[in-house]
Amino acid sequence: MTDTQKTATLSLDGKSYELPIFSPTAGPDVLDIRKLYAQAGVFTYDPGFTSTASCDSTITFIDGGKGELLHRGYPIDQLASQSHYLEVCYLLLYGELPSATQLEDFENRVTRHTMVHEQMHNFFRGFRRDAHPMATLVGVVGAMSAFYHDSTDISDPWQREVASVRLIAKLPTIAAMAYKYSIGQPFVYPRNDLDYAANFLHMCFSVPAEEYQVDPILSRAMDRIFTLHADHEQNASTSTVRLASSSGANPFAAIAAGIACLWGPAHGGANQACLEMLKEIGSVDRIPEFIARAKDKEDPFRLMGFGHRVYKNTDPRATVLKQSADEVLELLGVEDNPLLQVAKELERTALNDPYFKEKKLFPNVDFYSGIILEAMGFPTSMFTPIFALSRTVGWISQWKEMIADPQNKIGRPRQLYLGETARDYSDIENR
Numbered sequence: 001m002t003d004t005q006k007t008a009t010l011s012l013d014g015k016s017y018e019l020p021i022f023s024p025t026a027g028p029d030v031l032d033i034r035k036l037y038a039q040a041g042v043f044t045y046d047p048g049f050t051s052t053a054s055c056d057s058t059i060t061f062i063d064g065g066k067g068e069l070l071h072r073g074y075p076i077d078q079l080a081s082q083s084h085y086l087e088v089c090y091l092l093l094y095g096e097l098p099s100a101t102q103l104e105d106f107e108n109r110v111t112r113h114t115m116v117h118e119q120m121h122n123f124f125r126g127f128r129r130d131a132h133p134m135a136t137l138v139g140v141v142g143a144m145s146a147f148y149h150d151s152t153d154i155s156d157p158w159q160r161e162v163a164s165v166r167l168i169a170k171l172p173t174i175a176a177m178a179y180k181y182s183i184g185q186p187f188v189y190p191r192n193d194l195d196y197a198a199n200f201l202h203m204c205f206s207v208p209a210e211e212y213q214v215d216p217i218l219s220r221a222m223d224r225i226f227t228l229h230a231d232h233e234q235n236a237s238t239s240t241v242r243l244a245s246s247s248g249a250n251p252f253a254a255i256a257a258g259i260a261c262l263w264g265p266a267h268g269g270a271n272q273a274c275l276e277m278l279k280e281i282g283s284v285d286r287i288p289e290f291i292a293r294a295k296d297k298e299d300p301f302r303l304m305g306f307g308h309r310v311y312k313n314t315d316p317r318a319t320v321l322k323q324s325a326d327e328v329l330e331l332l333g334v335e336d337n338p339l340l341q342v343a344k345e346l347e348r349t350a351l352n353d354p355y356f357k358e359k360k361l362f363p364n365v366d367f368y369s370g371i372i373l374e375a376m377g378f379p380t381s382m383f384t385p386i387f388a389l390s391r392t393v394g395w396i397s398q399w400k401e402m403i404a405d406p407q408n409k410i411g412r413p414r415q416l417y418l419g420e421t422a423r424d425y426s427d428i429e430n431r
């Protein structure tokens with residue numbers, strides 16, 4: 001961040017206030033209003049934070065107009081095609097691509113932490129069988145602070161590092177356990193000879209009764225889904241993690257808060273909502289009816305998996321995943337699946353519809369990830385947990401950046417109060 005010496009002038013009640021302007025390395029200039037209240041006695045009003053930078057960061061950059069997503073400067077399409085998830089994790093966490101030795105060391109550290117404390121199995125068993133895996137995930141990840149006491153002191157960089165590796169390593173195990181529990185199958189322990197994505201597929205789909213071979217095309221597609229969801233700058237769940245941990249909360253509690261936020265259908269829950277919508281549409285001939293509903297201002301229905309707060313052009317992650325979806329569907333020989341036919345026709349129709357064109361509503365990452373996960377055999381309820389485990393590294397990288405920032409202070413937004421002014425309490429018999 002550089003101070004450009006540029007300023008903006010605010011005129012208020014006959015007085016002028018100079019607001020410094022920062023120039024980022026990429027993206028629009030940023031007005032510094034930190035002293036505004038102290039100097040001018042006013043707050044700014046920005047529900048939904050559409051014009052507010054809540055922090056400075058060096059991790060991820062998005063140009064929504066261009067459809068560009070960079071992690072530490074590297075374009076997402078290059079990372080998705082030439083790198084792999086754990087290397088991208090290293091990049092997000094430590095700022096640079098690793099050397100071969102650094103990567104090997106990091107992969108070893110993550111692999112060594114994939115098992116969860118055996119007593120956590122009991123914790124799982126406290127949930128109802130039909131609990132949504134996201135509900136289980138929020139609870140179990142929060143409970144990690146009750147199992148790993150030696151990595152909850154956020155003032156100790158070593159403990160922060162251990163907590164980071166634990167979370168990245170254990171989230172796939174916890175997500176897979178939530179799935180196994182929901183279908184009444186035994187938990188499957190992680191296998192250290194498999195890579196991160198293959199191990200996750202193994203923990204979800206293998207059973208003790210028979211041998212399970214992970215198809216390399218499927219594990220590659222899984223790895224891509226992880227990579228494409230790894231971080232997305234200051235979105236709702238990441239901002240939740242930052243806000244929760246700004247109070248000094250431990251990392252497990254803060255990540256559990258992020259998972260809770262991600263669950264919503266306007267955010268990570270959209271992949272599940274999208275597949276449920278495709279099922280509700282059911283057949284290609286009903287698509288016009290649903291497109292008409294999405295365009296009707298009187299109808300709250302929206303096409304799930306379309307539109308994005310930041311991307312007003314193609315979501316670059318969706319472009320990569322569309323290709324993966326074609327590969328996976330071909331491998332599994334399910335191109336004729338009626339649900340997937342609906343998805344393809346819906347995509348084609350919406351992309352050619354003037355309403356969606358004018359409002360710049362393109363398919364987002366959730367549209368294609370849902371199709372791939374459905375084809376792989378995941379139930380829709382597992383879509384958002386898979387997003388959560390992929391995003392854990394992004395949340396942790398942003399959390400680590402925040403804790404290390406000397407300017408870090410508790411997040412405390414202001415409000416535009418429109419309620420009653422002070423009035424006297426009246427006894428119940430006088431109301």
Ligand code: ACO
Nearest residue numbers: 266267268270294302303304305306307308309359364366
């Ligand atoms: N279907 C129909 N119309 C839509 C859609 C949609 N999916 N998305 C936006 N619009 C319309 C709105 O009605 C609005 O129309 P108006 O200008 O006539 O009032 C206009 O497009 C702009 O929409 P906003 O809601 O103002 O855009 P915002 O940036 O706040 O919302 C969001 C972005 C929440 C993602 C929205 O597009 C949406 O609800 N999409 C469906 C849910 C979804 O797929 N979420 C996943 C997001 S990606 C992620 O979390 C990984």
